[in-house]
Structures are given as C-alpha cells and as structure tokens.
Amino acid sequence: MRLLLIILISWAWWTGLHAQYALHLYVATDGSTAYSSIQDAIDATKAFPAARVTIHIKSGVYQEKVKVHAWNDQLTLKGEDAATTIIRWDDYFDRIDRGRNSTFHTPTLLVQGDNFRAEDLTIENFAGPVGQAIALAVEADRCQVVRCRLLGNQDTLYAAGTNSRQLYQECYIEGTTDFIFGAATALFVKCTIHSKANSFITAASTPAHVPYGFVFSECLLTAAPGIDQVYLGRPWRDFAKTVFLNSEFGAHILPAGWDNWGNTAKERTAYYAEYANTGPGADTHKRAEWSRQLSKRQAKKYQQEKVLQPVRALPVSF
Numbered sequence: 001m002r003l004l005l006i007i008l009i010s011w012a013w014w015t016g017l018h019a020q021y022a023l024h025l026y027v028a029t030d031g032s033t034a035y036s037s038i039q040d041a042i043d044a045t046k047a048f049p050a051a052r053v054t055i056h057i058k059s060g061v062y063q064e065k066v067k068v069h070a071w072n073d074q075l076t077l078k079g080e081d082a083a084t085t086i087i088r089w090d091d092y093f094d095r096i097d098r099g100r101n102s103t104f105h106t107p108t109l110l111v112q113g114d115n116f117r118a119e120d121l122t123i124e125n126f127a128g129p130v131g132q133a134i135a136l137a138v139e140a141d142r143c144q145v146v147r148c149r150l151l152g153n154q155d156t157l158y159a160a161g162t163n164s165r166q167l168y169q170e171c172y173i174e175g176t177t178d179f180i181f182g183a184a185t186a187l188f189v190k191c192t193i194h195s196k197a198n199s200f201i202t203a204a205s206t207p208a209h210v211p212y213g214f215v216f217s218e219c220l221l222t223a224a225p226g227i228d229q230v231y232l233g234r235p236w237r238d239f240a241k242t243v244f245l246n247s248e249f250g251a252h253i254l255p256a257g258w259d260n261w262g263n264t265a266k267e268r269t270a271y272y273a274e275y276a277n278t279g280p281g282a283d284t285h286k287r288a289e290w291s292r293q294l295s296k297r298q299a300k301k302y303q304q305e306k307v308l309q310p311v312r313a314l315p316v317s318f
Helices: 002-018 038-043 099-105 264-268 296-302
Strands: 024-027 053-057 060-063 066-068 075-079 085-089 109-111 117-119 122-125 136-138 143-146 149-151 157-159 165-169 172-175 180-182 185-189 192-195 200-204 214-217 220-223 231-233 241-245 271-275
Touching: 024 038, 038 053, 038 066, 136 143, 180 185, 200 241, 231 241, 241 296, 271 296
Parallel strands: 024 053, 053 075, 060 085, 066 109, 075 117, 085 122, 109 136, 117 143, 122 149, 136 157, 143 165, 149 172, 157 180, 165 185, 172 192, 180 200, 185 214, 192 220, 200 231, 214 241, 241 271
Antiparallel strands: none
8 A cells, every 4th residue: 555655645746746748749840749940849848857858840831940949858849751751951161151160150960968869850051062061960969860851961960969979770861971970889780872063071179088980780872873982981080980881882982981081190090891792892902901801800899888888088178
C-alpha cells in the first residue's frame, strides 16, 4: 500500500510538472494548427524543459530562417516526410556582408541547443552557386539528424563545436566545395554524400585534443553527371581528422583521395584514413602518401559508442 501511494504521488508530481507546458506542438502552412511558422513554435517552447519537447511539422515548404537557441535544449523537429517537409532560405556570404565571418551568419537552420534531434526534414539553402551558404549549422552537443536531406552548394553542413558530438543517420547531404566542414566530432552512418562539383567533400577543423573528427561509416559517395575529380577532404585547420570506413566510393573520387590545402606542413598533423571501402573510387594504390589505411584492429575504435563518447575537456586557464 505504501509503495502504491509513493507511485501515485510521483505520478501526480510528474504530471503536474509537465502540465505547465506543452511537450508536443504542431506546425502547418495551411492554418490547421496553432502555428504556421517553425520559429514561432520554437519560441513558444519552455526554456530548459525537464523532458523532451517535440515540434511536429506537417508537409509543406517553410521559407524561413530558423534558430534553436541554447535554452531550447531537448528539442525535436519532426517532419512528416523529408521529401515534402522543407525548410529553406537563401542567405549567402556576400548578401550577409558582415566581413570575413559572414559565412557563419548564413544558415537556414542554426542549432545551439544541446540534445537536439531532427527527423524527416529537408533543410535547404537555395542561394545557388554563389559562395559560402550554409543549410544546417549545429553548434551544440549530443545532437542527432535522422533521415534528413541537407541541400546546398558550398558549405552545406557546418558541424561545429570544440567538444560537440553529432550523429547523422540515413541522411542525404549534397554540395560543391567543403560542403561538410567544422570542428565537431560527427559520425555519419549510412548517409549518401553527393558531390555537385569537382572539388572537396570535407574540410574538418578538428582541435588537436579531439580524437575523432569526422567519421563516415557505411556511406555512399555519389556525384552529378560529369563530375569526376573530387577529393575526400582537405584540412581547414592543422589537426583535421576524417575517416571513411566500409563505404562505397563512386568513380568521381580522385586516386590521391586527399589534399593538403596548399600546405605541406599539414601533412604531418592532419589525420586522414580509410578502411575496407569499395567501389571504383576506393582504390588506395595512388592515395596521398601521408594518408593512412587502417588495420582491422585500428578500425574497431571507430564504433559508434567510442566515437561519440564524451570529449576530454581542456584544462581551464584564465
């Protein structure tokens, strides 16, 4: 009897706690829900909620610039279907015109809240081939993007944050130059990575103390017709780390595979590696000499639970 009483009291407390704010909000473009704007729904959520808040987004084209603030943690944006639930905007470097860092003001969707999740959405920057124009920027920790399409050209996905961990699963990501870039630890599982130009797929800026950087597992690398000279990556910063495992490479991947961004010193600090990839672009006989081919034993450390474990923090210094 006492146990039952405790359970009832706990349930009442929990129900009362969450009755103060909605855990599910709904957005549609046709006026059938409380919100017609994704940003309006985000702004209506409780700051720092005790439980996950889900915003259900009905099929439609949402032409808006969206921001998930740091206080919007534990937030899910869930679309009906990635092909028909589309968030799009068209900011780009020259339009922003805020100096050398204009790129970072261009995202269609900017995520700064930890424990964010996106499902079944298209996130697009439709500015076209006009320079840096981010579709999705994730600057938070423990974030997941599942069954989404990330569409753009240069700098499509900015995976940021010195100690940030991000998971991209069953996504389609397209672009031209450096279209996956940043300092985060980001694991891409069963994603399609589509090159729209002869250029570079990744531009990691992994900090020296971060062990993994970008990891691609069981991914498919494809290209638009006529595209036949694509590098797997180049180091945006000295200690860039990028690894491809068990993935299928199209013929568009260059024999050298990797580029040093015009700086031979980066060949000694960057970590670029491959393991058990297949397809016409996976032949490693002419790979850049400073890249690596992993052994089976070395490849085991790239299991999901290891890649996404907490990143060792740097000592505090003032």
